[in-house]
Amino acid sequence: MPSRRDFLQTAVMGTAALPLASLVLKRPPAAAGRKPNLVFILADDGGYGDFGCYGATKIKTPNIDRLAVQGVRFTDAYAPNATCTPTRYSILTGEYAWRKPGTGILPGDAALIIEPGRPTLPALMKKAGYATGAVGKWHLGLGDGRLDWNGEIEPGPLEIGFDYFFGMPATGDRVPCVYIENRRVVNLDPADPIQVDYKTPVGDDPTGKTHPERLKMELSAGHDGTIINGISRIGFMSGGKAARWTDEDMAATFTRKAVEFIEKHKDGPFFLYFGTHDPHVPRVPHPRFRGTSGCGVRGDVIQEFDGSVGEVTAVLDRLGLAGDTLLIVTSDNGGVINDGYDDGADRDINGHRPNGPLRAGKYVAYEGGVRVPFLARWPGRIKPGTVSKQVISLVDLAATGAALAGTSLPVEAAPDSFNSLPAIADGAKSPRAALILEGRAIRKGDWKYVLKQQPKIKDGIEEAGAPVGELYNLADDIGETTDLAAKHPDVAKELRAALIAARSSKRTRS
Secondary structure, X not given: OOOHHHHHHHHHHOHHHHHHHHHHOOOOOOOOOOOOEEEEEEEOXXXXXXXXXXXXXXXXXXXXXXXXXXXXXXXXXXOOOOOHXXXXXXXXXXXXXXXXXXXXXXXXOOOOOOOOOOOOHHHHHHHOOXXXXXEEEOOOOOOOOOOOOOOOOOOOHHHHOOOEEEXXXXXXXXXXXXXXEOOXXXXXXXXXXXXXXXXXXXOOOXXXXXXXXXXXXXXXOOOOOEEEOOEEOXXXXXXXXXXXXXXXXXXXXXXXXXXXXXXXXXXXXXXXXXXXXXXXXXXXXXXXXXXXXXXXXXXXXXXXXHHHHHHHHHHHHHOOXXXXXXXXXXXXXXXXXXXXXXXXXXXXXXXXXXXXXXXXXXXXXXXXXXXXXXXXXXXXXXXXXXXXXXXXXXXXXXXXXXXHHOOOOOOOOOOOOXXXXXXXXXXXXXXXXXXXXXXXXXXXXXXXXXXXXXXXXXXXXXXXXXXXXXXXXXXXXXXXXXXXXXXXXXXXXXXXXXXXXXXXXXXXXX
């Protein structure tokens, strides 16, 4: 297994692995009778313009760029939401998150928001004979509301279809700052129990608000809770000193666990859901990455993410699994520069545009918040060097994964998920006629309609008095600079009605 040093060297050198990567394209497609593996790598806050193959010049992403050469790069792929928790909910359930209250950005002590027993993506693949693993960021809640961090942590990933889990409960900027493996906190000392509270300080650990002099990274907004590893977080935590993570090692730790899962299940089939923490705040790259990009610490952690991608592709190639594996790399929402810490990201951005030509970024329904990079590799199946303009969504992963596994979706499952496997693997037309974004915008063809505020709906009918929305033609105006609602009122009316109908329905998949 690659060591952390191997991981760092491969990530920094990047192109050194090119000969091996080029050989993988000569491997045969999946062996007859063997179901293909699925490896899904999800960046956290990676923007549409953050990778070299999407136009970045000051950030080097050779491993990701190589996937564009070996497989397909989508130009019109979308996260269903502009923030993390709801997008991850949609990926695993195949349901738009706005249909279920309580699926916004969760605190670190939230209860599990996916009901155990429902037909999720991992549950469907597990039923089809796949080993299923989740590594990295979770942020979908744990427990049933009475969670004790010092005992068995359930329900959680294992109760919704994963055989194995290693990751963090929520985000890097939220307590508790510990790893969980399956149902237990890793390295927890029973004599030093963990307490977590999001309203009232617990224990005697210093906080960013009371002891700013102890910070190695100043905060800019909100993150003034318990200080861990010199960084103040959202929320309060005491105990668990031996279990607390070191941010600088997090990428290598998660990547090692992802590689171990692939190695353990190399005889397949397997499904790996790898949710990295980069480039989400707090941005604390390993020293080998710090200062290596041309646009500050945010660029450094994107290059660290590229290193993680490189390690996963390398193990697939080394084990001869590339031709048996659909590998997808994408992001949960658009990019953001300043997101709660004064880490110099905005000062050192050096002209880099995280979301490229798109408007806005994380948190909003404009293209910069929801259009994301999306690359797929499957040697022998996906034509190398393909660029696709088909419209697909991450909510489609549930139906797509089921199709890959050769299993049918139950009628009640994945109500908003469409099988995009032919569009990803074969260059076929996307099955989507329309796509709902953040529950307040709709894309249909080249047109996009954005509500200025959430509509009030009663018995399937929109209440009167709602403001007019905005209309854009993305073929001519990818940056959403010119509102065409007044010029094309019939198009705006049609899309508004379609959006209201989707919000009023229980499903968009027939």
